[in-house]
Amino acid sequence: MNYISASPALLPARAGVGFKPEHFGAIAADQQPLGFFEVHAENYMGAGGVPHAQLRFLRERYALSLHGVGLSIGSPEPLDRDHLARLRRLCALYQPESFSEHLAWSSHGGVYFNDLLPLPYTEETLAVVAAHVDETQTALGRRILIENPATYVRFSQSDIPETEFLTELTQRTGCGLLLDLNNVFVSARNHGESALGYLASFPLIAVGEIHLAGFFDASEAGAPLLIDSHGAQVADEVISLFEWTIEQAGPLPTLIEWDNDVPDWPLLLAEAMKAQDRLRHAERGYARRLDRRAL
Secondary structure (H helix, E strand, O other), X not given: OOOOOOOOOOOOOOEEEEOOHHHHHHHHOOXXXXXXXXXXXXXXOOOOHHHHHHHHHHHHHOEEEEEOOOOOOOOOOOOOXXXXXXXXXXXXXXXXXXXXXXXXXXXXXXXXXXXXXXXXXXXXXXXXXXXXXXXXXXXXXXXOEEEXXXXXXXXXXXXXXXXXXXXXXXXXXXXXXXXXXXXHHHHHHHOOOOHHHHHHOOOHHHXXXXXXXXXXXXXXXXXXXXXXXXXXXXXXXXXXXXXXXXXXXXXXXXXXXXXXXXOOHHHHHXXXXXXXXXXXXXXXXXXXXXXXXXX
8 A cells, every 4th residue: 555645534424416517606606505516637637717716616615526537547558647647736736535536447559538448357457457546546645436337348358256356456555435326237237237236245344435327228129238328317226226335334425426418406406415315314224223233
């Protein structure tokens, strides 16, 4: 474990939303009943202007999560040092409570793809990802979270189950995990597996944030295919996984992701408040269970 611990404050165990500039007016009009906002780090790597003015406004009033989509932490190639330096400057400027990235690759040979592509789960891949996580944590001086992917195909080379891969990654590097429950459901349905079975073997103790989102059902002729679209309300099946997770682990910082066909602010806020209600319920139940254990 090579990273420099800056002992950053954690995100509050409340509901948050991904910030969209079209919502800024509504957000700025009044204090919002949210625990945090999350932004994509790559959208704020330019110098100054309206994006940074809006982000400073949010940073002064709410907890902040930076979510990376371009580090390509799963690539066998070296990390882009310029990109990492930009991330370091951004974290130093805004001091977010959390920084997260994806268990995926998105660049090769200097070409960047507008997608988060899957990895074969092998010992060789694990060693590469662990080295990249170590390098990132050392550069940023903080523990980072790694997000489980939504997958549509499996590699024949994979010989480590995804949950074991993630567990070993946390043990080698000290990183935390971002548990995307929509990704869990999408992947399980696409591969004909049990989402609850996946969660039962997931290292919940390492989870620092949960993501909830909507999916698109592209199934045809009985062949299941769900797409992690981030373009709809959170499905009931994903909410059920969320309730199970926070019943087991207690309340956790929970983000509503809605990146496509973005709704008006009242609808997005209402989605977050539904999650907040479930977090309150889980908090009461979790506290009662802890009290019984202490007797």
